[in-house]
Amino acid sequence: MTPERPIAITCGDPAGIGPDLALALPALFPEQPLVLIGDKAVLSQRAALLGKTPSLGDWQPGDPAIRDPLTPDFVCVWHTPAGAPVTAGQPNPATGQGTLDMLTRAARGCLDGTFSAMVTAPVAKNVICEGADPAFTGHTEFLAAQAAVDRVVMMLTARDLRVALASTHLPLSEVPAAITPDSLTRTLTILRDDLVNKYRIAQPRILVLGLNPHAGEGGHLGREELDVIIPTLEHLRQQGFTLTGPVPADTAFQPALLNQHDAVLAMYHDQGLPVLKYAGFGEAINITLGLPFIRTSVDHGTAFELAGTGQAKVGSLVAATRLALNLATPQDP
Numbered sequence: 001m002t003p004e005r006p007i008a009i010t011c012g013d014p015a016g017i018g019p020d021l022a023l024a025l026p027a028l029f030p031e032q033p034l035v036l037i038g039d040k041a042v043l044s045q046r047a048a049l050l051g052k053t054p055s056l057g058d059w060q061p062g063d064p065a066i067r068d069p070l071t072p073d074f075v076c077v078w079h080t081p082a083g084a085p086v087t088a089g090q091p092n093p094a095t096g097q098g099t100l101d102m103l104t105r106a107a108r109g110c111l112d113g114t115f116s117a118m119v120t121a122p123v124a125k126n127v128i129c130e131g132a133d134p135a136f137t138g139h140t141e142f143l144a145a146q147a148a149v150d151r152v153v154m155m156l157t158a159r160d161l162r163v164a165l166a167s168t169h170l171p172l173s174e175v176p177a178a179i180t181p182d183s184l185t186r187t188l189t190i191l192r193d194d195l196v197n198k199y200r201i202a203q204p205r206i207l208v209l210g211l212n213p214h215a216g217e218g219g220h221l222g223r224e225e226l227d228v229i230i231p232t233l234e235h236l237r238q239q240g241f242t243l244t245g246p247v248p249a250d251t252a253f254q255p256a257l258l259n260q261h262d263a264v265l266a267m268y269h270d271q272g273l274p275v276l277k278y279a280g281f282g283e284a285i286n287i288t289l290g291l292p293f294i295r296t297s298v299d300h301g302t303a304f305e306l307a308g309t310g311q312a313k314v315g316s317l318v319a320a321t322r323l324a325l326n327l328a329t330p331q332d333p
């Protein structure tokens, strides 16, 4: 089975490992309609560095992207200029706008029905901040703005472990103020709904972490649990949510608790993601919940030092692409 419309693969920062990994995909999914969004010259140079000789074909919206499985080296590319010369491994802020152009094309294409889903290779947030948009904090927030939704949820998955975040790319000092009854309610609603709709879990069981050490120790180590998290969870339980917590984060990631839950909600980025990446770095998937389209991504960054060396591992991008294809392909009832 294939999705009805192509899947967009954004190639990420042109100096990072994104082009290397994106070039590997079409041969790994020879019968799937994948379209790489990136700079053709960059892809061509990177292929040469890697000793590959793909056939890069120009693709435009409206063109078919179904490829002949007998020519797996054929790659559909929607040429999107990097905007400046690119050297593998040397980030250049002058390419920041070109990278945003890729993301914009993919997002708009998902919104207008050109694409069935988008899969993103890594970008360097600082390169985009310095060269194009100082307010850029990540794909997650950028795509929410493109789709005009004011809340989305970042979730990373590694095998059976799913870790969602109540706040995303925020300085740690701003996290407590970002955890409000409203934000927590909307995050848990998106998480619950997408576990039902995307993961087909009828009654999702969510394990919610506290913000403070020992989940606040009854107010002696912070009051956010008492003032915000506990009342919000209680309110949502009355509406039918199945929630445990807030539990202390340090002891939450143990089989006895994880086996009884379908997802963990961490309060902030570095509370949840180190555990998830320890469990599955290189094979894990980042998915944005709450968007009006499917977006999956890798679990790693631009790894500039590996660009063009042939040492970058493609496992996470393959897993992200497989999930996007599964979600975008009509399923039997």
Ligand SMILES: NC(=O)c1ccc[n+]([C@@H]2O[C@H](COP(=O)([O-])OP(=O)(O)OC[C@H]3O[C@@H](n4cnc5c(N)ncnc54)[C@H](O)[C@@H]3O)[C@@H](O)[C@H]2O)c1
Pocket (backbone or CB within 6 Å): 017, 121, 122, 123, 124, 125, 126, 139, 297, 298, 299, 300, 301, 302, 303, 304, 305, 306, 311, 312, 313, 314
């Ligand atoms: N999906 C994304 O767009 C995304 C995700 C995380 C970080 N980033 C960005 O990436 C940049 C670099 O971040 P970082 O150094 O913290 O993380 P990183 O993931 O780029 O690198 C961390 C370590 O993992 C290794 N590594 C990463 N990907 C690998 C792969 N596919 N195969 C083999 N080894 C791999 C690197 O060599 C490095 O040792 C930052 O600017 C950050 O914003 C982007």
Ligand SMILES: N[C@H](C(=O)O)[C@H](O)COP(=O)(O)O
Pocket (backbone or CB within 6 Å): 137, 138, 139, 140, 141, 269, 273, 286, 297, 298, 299, 300
């Ligand atoms: N928080 C992600 C991670 O640690 O893997 C990463 O920064 C990517 O986030 P976006 O998908 O929002 O760019």
